[in-house]
Amino acid sequence: MENSKQNLCNEIVRRSGVNPRKCMKCGKCSGTCPAYDEMEYHPHQFVYMVETGDIEPLLNSKSIYRCLTCFACVDRCPRGVEPAKLVEAVRLAVVREQGKNHLKADDIPELLDEELPQQAIVSALRKYSK
Amino acid sequence: MQRIGVFVCWCGSNIAGTVDVAKVAEALKSEPGVVLSTNYQYMCSQAGQEMIKEAVKEHKLTGLVICSCSPRMHEATFRKTAAAAGINPYMVEIANIREQCSWIHKDMEEGTEKAIVLGRTAIAKVNLNAPLTPGESPVTKRALVIGGGIAGIQTALDIADAGFYVDIVEKKPTIGGKMAQLDKTFPTLDCAACILTPKMVDVAQHERIRIFSYSEVESVKGFVGNFDVTIRKKARYVKEDVCTGCGLCTEKCPQKKVPNEFNLGMDNRRAIYIPFAQAVPKVATIDADYCTMLKTGKCGVCSKVCTAKAIDYTQKDEFIEEKYGAIVAATGFNPISMDKFDEFAYSQSKDVITSLEFERLMNAAGPTAGKLLRPSDGVHPHKIVFVQCVGSRCASCAEKGKEYCSKICCMYTAKHAMLTRDKYPDTDVTVFYIDVRTPGKQFDEFYRRAVEEYGVHYIKGMVGKVSPEGNKLIVQGSDLIANKQLKIEADLVVLAAAIEPDKSARPLATMLTASMDTNDFFTEAHPKLRPVESPTAGIFLSGACQGPKDIPETVSQAGAAAAKVIGLLAKDKLTGNPCVAHSDEMMCNGCSSCEKVCPYGAITYSDKEFRGPNRTTLIRRVASVNEAICQGCGCCTVACPSGAMDLKGFASKQIMAEVDAICK
Numbered sequence: 001m002e003n004s005k006q007n008l009c010n011e012i013v014r015r016s017g018v019n020p021r022k023c024m025k026c027g028k029c030s031g032t033c034p035a036y037d038e039m040e041y042h043p044h045q046f047v048y049m050v051e052t053g054d055i056e057p058l059l060n061s062k063s064i065y066r067c068l069t070c071f072a073c074v075d076r077c078p079r080g081v082e083p084a085k086l087v088e089a090v091r092l093a094v095v096r097e098q099g100k101n102h103l104k105a106d107d108i109p110e111l112l113d114e115e116l117p118q119q120a121i122v123s124a125l126r127k128y129s130k
Numbered sequence: 131m132q133r134i135g136v137f138v139c140w141c142g143s144n145i146a147g148t149v150d151v152a153k154v155a156e157a158l159k160s161e162p163g164v165v166l167s168t169n170y171q172y173m174c175s176q177a178g179q180e181m182i183k184e185a186v187k188e189h190k191l192t193g194l195v196i197c198s199c200s201p202r203m204h205e206a207t208f209r210k211t212a213a214a215a216g217i218n219p220y221m222v223e224i225a226n227i228r229e230q231c232s233w234i235h236k237d238m239e240e241g242t243e244k245a246i247v248l249g250r251t252a253i254a255k256v257n258l259n260a261p262l263t264p265g266e267s268p269v270t271k272r273a274l275v276i277g278g279g280i281a282g283i284q285t286a287l288d289i290a291d292a293g294f295y296v297d298i299v300e301k302k303p304t305i306g307g308k309m310a311q312l313d314k315t316f317p318t319l320d321c322a323a324c325i326l327t328p329k330m331v332d333v334a335q336h337e338r339i340r341i342f343s344y345s346e347v348e349s350v351k352g353f354v355g356n357f358d359v360t361i362r363k364k365a366r367y368v369k370e371d372v373c374t375g376c377g378l379c380t381e382k383c384p385q386k387k388v389p390n391e392f393n394l395g396m397d398n399r400r401a402i403y404i405p406f407a408q409a410v411p412k413v414a415t416i417d418a419d420y421c422t423m424l425k426t427g428k429c430g431v432c433s434k435v436c437t438a439k440a441i442d443y444t445q446k447d448e449f450i451e452e453k454y455g456a457i458v459a460a461t462g463f464n465p466i467s468m469d470k471f472d473e474f475a476y477s478q479s480k481d482v483i484t485s486l487e488f489e490r491l492m493n494a495a496g497p498t499a500g501k502l503l504r505p506s507d508g509v510h511p512h513k514i515v516f517v518q519c520v521g522s523r524c525a526s527c528a529e530k531g532k533e534y535c536s537k538i539c540c541m542y543t544a545k546h547a548m549l550t551r552d553k554y555p556d557t558d559v560t561v562f563y564i565d566v567r568t569p570g571k572q573f574d575e576f577y578r579r580a581v582e583e584y585g586v587h588y589i590k591g592m593v594g595k596v597s598p599e600g601n602k603l604i605v606q607g608s609d610l611i612a613n614k615q616l617k618i619e620a621d622l623v624v625l626a627a628a629i630e631p632d633k634s635a636r637p638l639a640t641m642l643t644a645s646m647d648t649n650d651f652f653t654e655a656h657p658k659l660r661p662v663e664s665p666t667a668g669i670f671l672s673g674a675c676q677g678p679k680d681i682p683e684t685v686s687q688a689g690a691a692a693a694k695v696i697g698l699l700a701k702d703k704l705t706g707n708p709c710v711a712h713s714d715e716m717m718c719n720g721c722s723s724c725e726k727v728c729p730y731g732a733i734t735y736s737d738k739e740f741r742g743p744n745r746t747t748l749i750r751r752v753a754s755v756n757e758a759i760c761q762g763c764g765c766c767t768v769a770c771p772s773g774a775m776d777l778k779g780f781a782s783k784q785i786m787a788e789v790d791a792i793c794k
């Protein structure tokens with residue numbers, strides 16, 4: 001169990017290309033994050049939890065769907081950690097498990113909003129049409 | 131034939147840990163010329179040096195090879211040992227088997243093999259070495275200090291007090307540097323002007339100090355003890371020796387809308403100005419970019435009001451040439467530009483300011499006469515947020531910030547917070563920090579006082595963004611300890627901007643052939659043991675141009691640099707480096723190739739008589755090297771097409787022998 005958790009953690013680090021050790025724990029990412037209040041775990045905590053291998057709570061947390069992928073944290077992190085990429089990698093780790101989709105592809109048309117940018121729709125379809 | 135002694139050093143386990151020293155000594159025994167090869171724990175120790183001396187006597191050695199650390203470390207030591215043992219110091223060669231071998235190899239076998247090759251190479255060279263005697267050069271007993279901040283001021287005073295002449299070149303119209311712009315100074319909170327201006331006056335009145343203000347170094351030639359420097363005295367359109375500093379012109383000049391750099395553009399000055407009341411020299415300067423007389427030929431008000439008749443619109447830049455024995459770089463620092471940090475809204479709101487601007491706002495001689503008022507509307511702020519580490523410790527954004535910690539901002543932010551609370555108890559002060567770094571005498575106590583006595587709120591976390599809303603600034607940041615994101619409505623935001631070396635330092639370093647690090651701070655000859663000397667002989671470092679520093683540290687370093695300069699100027703003669711170039715007149719064809727490449731101007735040509743065939747005389751133009759000027763860089767030896775130029779101690783055939791020994 002310990003081992004497979006560590007493997008998953010390494011996999012997440014590899015997929016994201018993020019080196020969580022670069023984080024100096026300044027909290028600028030969380031200071032900047034517009035989705036902060038929606039999140040149970042905040043960007044700097046994501047980085048810290050992956051660094052320490054405490055990944056289970058992240059996999060089960062709604063936080064991974066609250067990130068807007070706005071990349072504000074990526075832009076402003078003074079150490080080039082790129083927390084959003086880590087959030088995305090955790091999200092992928094969950095989504096790639098069969099049946100763990102947050103939505104079904106068929107549910108999407110109903111939820112579509114005129115205002116949504118094209119790009120978001122395309123990426124949503126890509127994500128859910130398995 | 132040489133009689134060579136080889137000494138392989140263990141350097142404790144530094145070398146012996148990855149190099150089999152006994153094996154190396156054994157293998158080198160059979161090299162040509164070697165009559166003794168041995169090993170010892172610490173060759174540089176007194177016992178090690180005695181061992182060398184004994185061996186020289188016993189084995190009648192004529193050359194030494196020491197397989198040890200880098201020659202930068204102990205070449206001088208072993209040359210002295212050789213001299214004491216009665217052989218020429220230039221008969222010593224060092225094989226660097228530490229930095230270039232044991233430290234970079236992990237495998238004993240590989241390390242040993244390489245150490246043997248390096249030893250063999252040095253032996254090949256010593257076989258061709260010849261005794262050399264260094265020449266001597268005189269020392270000009272005058273020092274040049276570049277930059278007139280507190281660093282330059284202190285260095286100049288200390289050198290002059292020791293009895294030597296000093297010139298200060300300061301690019302601004304006055305000396306004083308950043309310290310002149312500060313209000314009160316940590317950790318004791320004494321007023322900057324009260325402790326700085328007496329020193330500025332001391333400089334002005336010192337009989338052995340000259341100040342070239344509004345001046346820059348134009349060119350530097352020569353070498354330690356003998357620098358030839360050209361100084362450009364920029365035209366200030368005011369006769370310095372005539373102006374009394376009454377300041378009448380600065381009140382009457384009709385051109386009133388010139389941003390005042392001394393107050394960081396927060397108010398205006400006239401086109402003719404004296405930066406501040408205690409300026410040294412207290413002489414007016416005309417800003418040619420704004421003066422209507424200089425631009426259009428119409429006006430001349432200052433000239434009319436000046437009773438001393440000091441104004442001269444026709445003044446030109448003046449060039450002064452002077453000789454110096456030593457040069458001190460004291461060019462200081464500047465806060466970095468905040469333009470690229472959009473998230474803090476510095477360019478969007480006048481009420482987001484830098485810490486240096488805050489100093490001016492608190493200063494009695496500043497744009498608000500010392501009242502803390504918001505730049506946008508002149509209203510007293512009730513809620514101030516300070517942000518530390520803005521642009522410092524920023525590894526990802528080289529084009530925006532700096533990777534290093536700026537070292538002074540934790541302390542000055544605590545100072546600002548404390549002073550604000552002291553003067554305006556109705557003002558709430560919050561400081562966002564990543565770490566509070568306050569090592570130093572009475573420093574941490576100072577910071578704790580801000581928290582405990584003055585009730586400054588310190589929040590661990592960084593500000594993510596500042597957004598102007600109405601006449602407020604919404605500061606959004608992390609409170610990492612409460613695990614919250616805060617949104618604070620502030621009236622004023624103060625950014626502790628990272629500091630960087632003055633932009634003019636890089637071209638200056640090139641002129642001085644002094645090295646710099648990737649951040650453009652001057653590099654010291656040794657980070658621990660020679661912190662105030664540049665690796666270039668005769669160039670010394672003082673103050674924040676060498677790295678971020680507060681005033682106490684700057685002043686200590688300034689004194690240390692002065693001591694080094696005094697040590698140099700106290701000598702009457704310097705022994706040169708005998709490893710200089712030499713041209714073989716019989717081979718030289720006078721082509722001038724070497725003269726063109728010599729960076730020190732050491733080569734001259736003369737017409738000489740030579741014996742031609744059939745008892746005729748030929749006049750040929752040949753090169754000769756001034757050994758006192760030549761630095762032994764070797765450029766000319768490569769440029770010379772006829773192979774006439776060679777370097778003593780590093781002759782082409784010696785280098786070739788080394789290469790052969792490596793390839794054997």
Ligand SMILES: Cc1cc2nc3c(=O)[nH]c(=O)nc-3n(C[C@H](O)[C@H](O)[C@H](O)COP(=O)(O)OP(=O)(O)OC[C@H]3O[C@@H](n4cnc5c(N)ncnc54)[C@H](O)[C@@H]3O)c2cc1C
Pocket residue numbers: 276277278279280281282299300301302305306307308309312314315316317345346347460461462463464465485486489538542545632634635638672673674675679680681682684
């Ligand atoms: C906001 C702020 C607050 C501070 N508060 C404190 C404090 O409370 N206590 C404390 O101990 N320290 C404080 N400091 C630090 C202090 O300012 C520095 O330690 C000090 O100014 C360093 O002195 P310096 O002479 O090395 O550099 P500078 O003060 O920068 O002086 C350098 C001088 O060299 C001149 N110059 C630069 N290049 C050239 C050139 N090429 N040719 C000729 N002249 C040149 C410049 O014009 C300048 O006059 C503060 C700094 C800041 C930014």
Ligand code: SF4
Pocket residue numbers: 022023024025026027028029030043044047076077078079080081082083
């Ligand atoms: S901004 Fe970067 S360095 Fe700071 S806490 Fe977030 S990830 Fe770490």
Ligand code: SF4
Pocket residue numbers: 029032033034035036043066067068069070071072073074083084087
């Ligand atoms: S990318 Fe996600 S975690 Fe990063 S600031 Fe935007 S919403 Fe927050």
Ligand code: SF4
Pocket residue numbers: 518519520522523534535536537538539540541565566567626
């Ligand atoms: S001194 Fe303090 S505020 Fe300045 S960069 Fe270092 S840690 Fe940040």
Ligand code: SF4
Pocket residue numbers: 710711727728729730731732733755759760761762763764765766767
């Ligand atoms: S070695 Fe040659 S090029 Fe270099 S300083 Fe001497 S004379 Fe000039």
